[in-house]
Amino acid sequence: MKIASWNVNSVKARLPHLLAFLEDAQPDVLCLQETKCLAQDFPMLEVKGLGYHVETIGQRAYNGVALVSRRPAEEVVAGLPGNGEDEQPRYIEASFGEVRVASVYLPNGNPVGTDKFTYKLGWMERLIGHTRELLRREIPFVLRDDALCRLEARARFRALLYLGLTDAYRVFHPEPHRYTFRDYQAGRWHRDEGLRIDHLLLSPHAADRIAACSIDKKPRAKDRSSDHTPIWCELAV
């Protein structure tokens, strides 16, 4: 089972690249972030035309997540549990056979010292709490995650890992300077400077079955690309 994740920075602006990636990489499940459109505006016909199903929650201009999958999603949870008044669509989770997959788009949190940073840290606390509940169920699951560099955010990211999750990329790639994100600004692509902020985090039952994990640089090299590029892993299920 091949699971991929991609922050597309507008699914409508990235539609040709998205369709090309689905045809090239053939993932069983693709987690999308920053779709930036309402569910009713998601380009369903084009994606379904390639034989994929779509579950999504979104808003106009900001945020939005989706699960694109070969088989229909089951037991969909849209929105991060634990806060009824959370209006930002940043989390969607569903089962595909025996594997549970979540597409997670963390709040950026800048600038520090504002309510946006407070919101980020609170959101991460809720993600840790919800992950603890998922672990209790002892099923294989995969979280797609995005964490920036603030110490408080890093501490919560470590707390998430220390619940017992495995960073799939590091199982196969100990080397430094491997990035999923390169800023549009300051020639970061050409200078090969970026951040590894798109992660596939595996539950113990999923980590037992990890067979491969890689970052696909090709979509970032295209014209009008997202500033993020896909990461994928293969589970022996």
Added chain:
DNA sequence: ATGGTAGCCTTGCTA
């Protein structure tokens, strides 16, 4: 040189 770029329905905000 605190710059630079992309997306959105915008004249700024978010990343």
